[in-house]
Amino acid sequence: MAFTVFFVCAWLIVSIFTIIPKRLTIIENSFIFLTTSVISINWTWIINEELKYVKITEDPTNYAGFLFFRSVIIPTLLMVQLNIYSASSSTMKKGLVIAASVLCLLLLTILSRVLEVSTYKDWSLVFDVVYYVFLHFISIGVWRLIRKSTHNEVKHS
DSSP: OHHHHHHHHHHHHHHHHHHSOOOSOHHHHHHHHHHHHHHHHHHHIIIIIISOSEEEOOOHHHHHHHHHIIIIIHHHHHHHHHHHHHHOOSHHHHHHHHHHHHHHHHHHHHHHHHTTSEEESSOOHHHHHHHHHHHHHHHHHHHHHHHHHHOOOOOOO
C-alpha cells in the first residue's frame, strides 16, 4: 500500500514541477535536486542505520515507498518550492511557500508512520520538522550560491 501511495505522490509532485513556470534554470534545478538528494539520503542513513533512531520496514514494497519518499519526493518538492519561492515578491509569500512545503513533507512523514513504513524509537516529529526547515534553508542557500556564481557580470573599464 505504501508503494502505491508514495508512487502516486511522487507522480503528482513531478507533474506539478512539470507544469509550473520555472524561474530557475535547468542547471539550478538539477543542482538543487542532486544536492538535496545527497543530503536526504545521507541524513536518513545516519538516523536510520547508524544511530537507529528510526526503524524502516523490511517489507520490500513498503521499503520501495520509503525510497520514493526519500529519493524522489523530497528533492522534487524542494525544487517546486524554490521555483515558487523565487517568483514570490514579498517576504510573507516566501514564508508561506516554505511553510506549505514543510507541511507537505510533514504530512507525508505522518503518512509514512501510519502505513508502517517507519517506526520511531528515539525520534520525534519535531525533529523531522527541524530537519525539513533546515533542508529548505540549505536549498535556498545553495540556490543563491549558484545564482551568484553563475551571474557574475564582466566589469568593463
